[in-house]
Structures are given as C-alpha cells and as structure tokens.
Amino acid sequence: MLNNTSNLSPSKQLAMNYFRVAIxxxxxxxxxxxxIGLQFLYxxxxxxxxxxxxxxxxxxNALVVWMLYAxxxxxxxxxxxxxxxxxxxxxxxxxxxxxxLTAAVTVVxxxxxxxxVGPGKESTIWLINEGRExxxxxxxxxxxxxxxxxxxxxxxxxxxxxxxxxxxxTVMVADLMALAGLYLxxxxxxxxxxxxxxxxxxxxxxxxxxxxxxxxxALAAYGLIRVINAKREIVEMWLWIEVLMLFGSGILGLxxxxxxxxxxxYWWEIGALFSSLEPVPLVAMFVHVLYDWGKEQGQHQxxxxxxxxxNGPTMAWISINAFGNFLGAGxxxxxxxxxxxxxxxxxxxxxxxxxxxxxxxxxxxxxxxMMYLGIQDAYGLKRLxxxxxxxxxxFLITFGVLGMTVALTIAGYEQVLVERAxxxxxxxxxxxxxxxxxxxxxxxxxxxxxxxxxxxxxYLVWDLLTIGKVQAKAEQA
Amino acid sequence: MAGKKASVWTSISFWRRSAAWVTGFAxxxxxxxxxxxxxxxxxxxxxxxxxxxxxxxPAPTVINYKIDYKYDEKRGLEAPVIGPEKQPxxxxxxxxxxxxxxxxxxxxxxxxxxxMDCHTLLGNGAYYAPDLTKAWLDPMWExxxxxxxxxxxxxxxxxxxxxxxxxxxxxxxxxxxxGITEQEAKGLVAFLKHMSSIDTNGYPRGFSKTIxxxxxxxxxxx
Numbered sequence: 001m002l003n004n005t006s007n008l009s010p011s012k013q014l015a016m017n018y019f020r021v022a023i024x025x026x027x028x029x030x031x032x033x034x035x036i037g038l039q040f041l042y043x044x045x046x047x048x049x050x051x052x053x054x055x056x057x058x059x060x061n062a063l064v065v066w067m068l069y070a071x072x073x074x075x076x077x078x079x080x081x082x083x084x085x086x087x088x089x090x091x092x093x094x095x096x097x098x099x100x101l102t103a104a105v106t107v108v109x110x111x112x113x114x115x116x117v118g119p120g121k122e123s124t125i126w127l128i129n130e131g132r133e134x135x136x137x138x139x140x141x142x143x144x145x146x147x148x149x150x151x152x153x154x155x156x157x158x159x160x161x162x163x164x165x166x167x168x169x170t171v172m173v174a175d176l177m178a179l180a181g182l183y184l185x186x187x188x189x190x191x192x193x194x195x196x197x198x199x200x201x202x203x204x205x206x207x208x209x210x211x212x213x214x215x216x217x218a219l220a221a222y223g224l225i226r227v228i229n230a231k232r233e234i235v236e237m238w239l240w241i242e243v244l245m246l247f248g249s250g251i252l253g254l255x256x257x258x259x260x261x262x263x264x265x266y267w268w269e270i271g272a273l274f275s276s277l278e279p280v281p282l283v284a285m286f287v288h289v290l291y292d293w294g295k296e297q298g299q300h301q302x303x304x305x306x307x308x309x310x311n312g313p314t315m316a317w318i319s320i321n322a323f324g325n326f327l328g329a330g331x332x333x334x335x336x337x338x339x340x341x342x343x344x345x346x347x348x349x350x351x352x353x354x355x356x357x358x359x360x361x362x363x364x365x366x367x368x369x370m371m372y373l374g375i376q377d378a379y380g381l382k383r384l385x386x387x388x389x390x391x392x393x394x395f396l397i398t399f400g401v402l403g404m405t406v407a408l409t410i411a412g413y414e415q416v417l418v419e420r421a422x423x424x425x426x427x428x429x430x431x432x433x434x435x436x437x438x439x440x441x442x443x444x445x446x447x448x449x450x451x452x453x454x455x456x457x458x459y460l461v462w463d464l465l466t467i468g469k470v471q472a473k474a475e476q477a
Numbered sequence: 478m479a480g481k482k483a484s485v486w487t488s489i490s491f492w493r494r495s496a497a498w499v500t501g502f503a504x505x506x507x508x509x510x511x512x513x514x515x516x517x518x519x520x521x522x523x524x525x526x527x528x529x530x531x532x533x534x535p536a537p538t539v540i541n542y543k544i545d546y547k548y549d550e551k552r553g554l555e556a557p558v559i560g561p562e563k564q565p566x567x568x569x570x571x572x573x574x575x576x577x578x579x580x581x582x583x584x585x586x587x588x589x590x591x592x593m594d595c596h597t598l599l600g601n602g603a604y605y606a607p608d609l610t611k612a613w614l615d616p617m618w619e620x621x622x623x624x625x626x627x628x629x630x631x632x633x634x635x636x637x638x639x640x641x642x643x644x645x646x647x648x649x650x651x652x653x654x655x656g657i658t659e660q661e662a663k664g665l666v667a668f669l670k671h672m673s674s675i676d677t678n679g680y681p682r683g684f685s686k687t688i689x690x691x692x693x694x695x696x697x698x699x
Contacts, residue, residue, distance in 0.1 A: 120586030131588030
C-alpha cells in the first residue's frame, strides 16, 4: 500500500495518500480509546495529565477525520472508473489541498494534546478547541476544512461534468454537496444551549444518519460492480431506492435528537416515526449485497468459472458492512429511538454501545474495503485474494467491536435501570450505577475487547502493507 | 431493463424521480418545522419572565429567580417551575445586561474547558461524569458540598469546587483541575442555573425523586 503507486492514475495516487493518513488516524482512534477505556477502570491513570476529556476528544475526532479521509480517498479512487477521466480537472490543487489538510490536522491534534483547554474567551474557540462533541476543531481549522473540501468538491464536480455521468456518480456528486454544505451549520457560537444543540445535530445527524449512509450506498454500488461484476442497471436502480428510503427516513429522523433539548414536544412523534423507519433501507442494502453476490456466483458456477470475487478482502468487508450497518445503526439504534425508552437511555452507555457498532458497521468496514480495492489497482492485480492476515484482521476487529458493543450494552442496562429508573439521574445516582459490580465487570470486558480490536488493527496494517507485493509476485509467476 | 419497460418497478427513472421527490419533500418539511422550532426555542425576554409568560428557554435573568423541577400533572412529566419567588445568584439581583454577560461567559467557558467530553449537557456529550442538565438542582449541592468546601451557599460551593475540583474528591473518579478562574466559575454557575430552567420535556425523568428523598431523608420517607 505504501510503496507502489507509480502505475496508478493521478486521481488514484491521491486516493492512496488519503488512505495512508486515514489508517494512521484509525490507529490513533483505537489507541486513545484504549486509554480512556482504562480510565473507567483506573480513574487515576493519567489524571490531571491526559484527562478523559482530552483523550475522548482525540478518540472521536480521529474517528471522524479518518473516515473523512478515507471517504475522500474512496471518491478519488472511483472517480476515474466512473467518469472515464484519469486526470481530475485540478489535480495539482487537489494534491496541495491534501497536504494543507494533513498539516492542519496535525496542528489541531498537537494543540488538543499539549494545550488541551483555554480560558473562557472567544480566542479559545478560534484557536484551541470549540468544546462541542465531534466538532471540537477550532474555528480556524473549520474554515480551513471548508476551503479544502471546496477544492476537493470542485475537482469531483467538474470532472463529473466533463466525463461520463453514471447513476452512482450522480448520487455521489449530489450527496457530497449536501454533506459539505451541512458542515456550515456547526460553525457559529450561541449562548443558547438549545439553539446550539439544534444546529449541532444538523451536522452530526444529517451526516451519519443521512448523507454518509447514502455515500456508503454509492460506495457499495461501485464496489459490487468492481468486485463481483454486478450489473450496473440493477445496482444503480437499488441505489436510487436506497436514496429514497435513506433520505425519506433519515432527514426527518433527525427529530429523535430533539426529544429533550428544549425543543417542542411534536418532535416526539416525528422523531419516533421517521427514525423507526431508518433500519428499513439498511435491511434493503443487506439483502441487495447478498442477492447480487449469490446471483453473480451462481452464473459464474453455471459457466464453470469458480469464484466470482475479484477482491476477497473487499468483498468480505462489504458484506460485513451490509450486516454491520443493519445491526449497529439499525437494530442498536432502534433499541432506544422511541421517546418512551429514550427518556431513560438518553446519554447513557447505551448510546456508547450503539455508537461503537454503528460507526464500525456502517462506515469503518466499507472504507477498509475501499483501501483493499486501491491496493488491487496499485499493483494491477487481476485478483486479490484474502490472506491469513486479512482474515485475522477481519475476525479480530469484528469480534472485538461486537464484544465491546455487547459489554457496553450490558453496562447501559445497569446504568439505565439503576441510575435512571431507580435513582433519578443525579450526581450520586450516576456514581452508584458506575460502581455497581456488574457495570464495572462490563467495563472490564469492554477494555479486553478493545485490545482484541487493536490486535486486529495491527494485522490489518500488516496486511495492507504486504498483501499487494506478495500477490503481484504470485500473479507474475 | 433497457428498451421495453417490463414494469414501473424496474424502471430506474421511476426510482430516481421518486428519490428526488421524497428527499425534496422531507427537506421542505424539515425546514418548515425548523422555522417553528426556532420561534419556540429563542431565548425569552426579561419582561416575559416578570409577567410569568412561560418560555421553553427563559431569559438570562432567570438566574434571579428560584427554580424548581416538578411533576406536571397535565403534561405527565416533570417541568421547570420558575419563581415567582426571587433567589438571586450570589445574593445579588442582576440586570438583564449583567445576567446576559455572565451567561455568555459561562457558556463560552463550558466550551473552552470542554465540559461535554466528560459530562452530558441536555443528555448529549460523554458518559464519564454526571449529566449537567439539572445539576443546579442536584441534592448534593444542598448540604454535602457546601459542608465539604466550607461555604455557606450552594453557588459559593459550586465556584469553589469548579476552581479546585482536585481538592474535593467525592468518588475515585474525580474532575480534573482545568484552571477555571473565579469569574469563569461564576459564569459556569449562571450557565448551569439557566440550563436547569430549560423545559426539556421531562428529561431527566424522576430527577425530582432524588430531591424529594433528600428532603425527606430517605427512600419514600414521609
């Protein structure tokens, strides 16, 4: 992955650059996750030095940023294949934007780690951190991100206008515009905390439960065509159905974040109804992937040609995506989406359980799949087969995240029943639940499963670094 | 699928148009609802407070009043009860301008110190420390914390605690010292008191139960 990209088109070379940074940030996310997970068990660990708030900020920001990097990388990867143009219109500017963004991200992380907090002044929000979960990046970085994303978007848009206009690319171009535009909703300060959170959710929810999901739909469509030769007409028709269902449920599903933040009661009904429908497209996506796979494989076998899969790891990650998206975002989201339940579960370990499985199932999986596609292209391989390391990565990461999710769900049950239902959510109620033996036990298992995930990550990096070279040699022989 | 259309259900253009219509309709509905919500969650005015007009998010001068969180029979949930009794913060009634300035400092400090990556505010944030939505009304501030910090009132105890949380451990998991100044701490207290006056549709549920238990001295004691 890291050394051989010379026979790639400029767009795909840039994609590989984005993937490289993404994987480093993925590692940072896991590392800081392990640190703050440990603080649940040993609160004095790094106390007053690298406090939970700092570690958590890096944990979730590394998550968002690695995913954005891998998303941009995936778009640069598919751009030549979908539009037929190898040289995006402003590739030079695109490369510059990559380096500017990477430098900015580095500075932001260093400031998070070494300056951590500032005085209660506007300057802190501009220079150190904005203190709003997920959108902690200081305002200067916000503006930088907007500029870089505009350059990226211009590249995609004008290349699209110049080249072939496939259905997949049409969805992608429209979706990216919404995705980029929504970021602006998170870039202002207000004294009114309810107003603050109202618009904050426009970014967070309309990203992860609407535009990112459509993005994943487009990636899966592209991936299926590349990996199992799925028929474009079928895949694109499914994609439009997915867009219909994802936006039809996800946009107004936003209401499930407006139950308790000071917003009117009518959001109970709107949020409950539409967010309950959110799992439906995820079932459809799951069925679609497996159906296409079965169909292509059947045809292949009828023709006596063996496996239809041209990229084993990518297909595995796309399949885990299809199921993980449904399970993590769909089922675990539905668990606590109704206001009748959410009044007790809101802001508990339940939320954390859902967050872990959903981000992994819906996004991490398919983005890793795209990295393997990039490797196949970089080495010009006709077929990329899963190695032992690929399989270890798949097994350990999936098992680890599932384990963390189950552990956090159990912790969530304990917390919800004792802190919320029994004691009424005060300061003492909170700690009474946090100190319950079964709650602590669940947190221990979360940490163990976090380590399992991290070992899987090591296998993943090892595999990404070696799989292309080894198989290129084998293919030549 | 190309050429002769077998059925509308397998027509790409049908699904594309449907996707566009549904997305457009959902977006318009969201924007329309947003306008309504914006009107309902703008911060109220001091005049509305004086006249007893209920706002979901009251004016900053709400910090001059006594705030409670009580079960509302009609709505079937707990709702903030504001005044009419006054209970000025730090014993001094603030003008609308002063109250707004203090709240501004508090909100800004809450972001500058990154409260939200340990605590939840209105239930959103991290799950390492207690929810702050109704922290102003938490029974811990009635006697325990003033006694621990050696202060007479709960707001003074809050200021002292926020400035030196590492000096007053209540559990093994402690709040770190974030270098909060006295003025910033006062701002934070104003911010917390203001947040407790927000009508959160009954979240967190049962919060008044703990208050009642504290007042009555134990579970279900009368």
